[in-house]
Structures are given as C-alpha cells and as structure tokens.
Amino acid sequence: MAKKQAAAGELIFEGVIVRSATLSNGDSRKVKIELTASWTDAVREFMGWEELPDCFGSTDLIGSYNASSARLTPNGLEKQMETFKADELNGFHVVPLKDKGGEVTGHELRFTVETRELQSIGRIARYLDKIGRGPGILTVREGERQATIE
Numbered sequence: 330m331a332k333k334q335a336a337a338g339e340l341i342f343e344g345v346i347v348r349s350a351t352l353s354n355g356d357s358r359k360v361k362i363e364l365t366a367s368w369t370d371a372v373r374e375f376m377g378w379e380e381l382p383d384c385f386g387s388t389d390l391i392g393s394y395n396a397s398s399a400r401l402t403p404n405g406l407e408k409q410m411e412t413f414k415a416d417e418l419n420g421f422h423v424v425p426l427k428d429k430g431g432e433v434t435g436h437e438l439r440f441t442v443e444t445r446e447l448q449s450i451g452r453i454a455r456y457l458d459k460i461g462r463g464p465g466i467l468t469v470r471e472g473e474r475q476a477t478i479e
Contacts, residue, residue, distance in 0.1 A: 340469045348363040359445050360443070360447060362449070366438045368381075377392065398412060402467075411456045414446040419443065442467075
C-alpha cells in the first residue's frame with residue numbers, strides 16, 4: 330500500500346484503532362474519542378517530539394493540535410470513511426509494545442480527539458459497526474490557532 334502524503338495543514342495518523350468514544354453532557358458538551366495509532370516519524374517530527382529508544386517505557390507527551398475536521402478511513406476501504414468536525418487533539422501518551430518474552434518491539438501513540446459536534450459519536454459508532462477494531466488512517470485538518478495572552 331502506498332504511503333499517503335500529508336497536504337499542507339494536515340496531520341496523518343496511521344494504524345489507528347478507536348478505543349472508546351464518550352459523550353459529555355455537562356457544562357462543556359462534547360464528544361471525546363480515544364484512539365491508538367502507530368508511533369511514526371512523520372507525527373513525531375510534526376509535533377516536535379524526540380525519538381525514543383527501544384527500551385523507553387510509557388510517558389505523557391507535551392503538546393496539542395488545534396483541528397477543524399477529521400476523516401477516519403479504514404485501510405483499503407475508502408467507501409467506509411467517516412468525516413466529522415474536530416476541535417482539538419490532546420492527551421498524547423506513548424506506550425511500549427512488547428513481545429511474549431517482554432522485549433520492547435516498538436511503541437504506539439494514544440491520544441484523544443475532542444469535538445463539540447455531538448453527532449460525531451454516531452459517526453464513530455457507525456464506523457465501529459462496519460469495521461470493528463480494524464486499523465485505519467486518521468487525517469486531521471488544522472484549525473485556526475488560538476491567540477494566547479502571556
């Protein structure tokens with residue numbers, strides 16, 4: 330399979346599996362989608378994270394990404410794609426992958442996509458109904474940067 334190139338203003342995560350999706354109906358109504366993705370050099374470099382040695386354990390990563398939309402596409406199944414508005418990617422955490430003997434064989438990235446589009450939980454449910462835990466590609470378009478006052 331050919332690697333997808335990220336267009337300007339896009340961030341692409343490979344090997345994405347949806348871990349959970351929750352709807353919060355409190356003071357801040359939003360949907361939180363928890364995902365696992367491959368730990369790739371493209372994402373690591375884009376986010377400004379350093380390369381990790383194989384023996385490195387799990388750790389939280391600093392950073393977030395302002396988004397405007399997200400597209401979740403199962404590997405090789407473009408017709409099953411789901412698109413939804415996204416506000417922010419955050420809660421990045423890298424976890425080691427180990428073989429049966431306990432040796433570290435690589436790392437995976439876990440993170441959260443937050444959106445105020447409450448209908449997105451239905452889109453994620455439809456995606457999971459069709460695909461299950463099959464891996465896919467998450468393409469996130471960059472949103473407007475928030476002004477910060479220091």
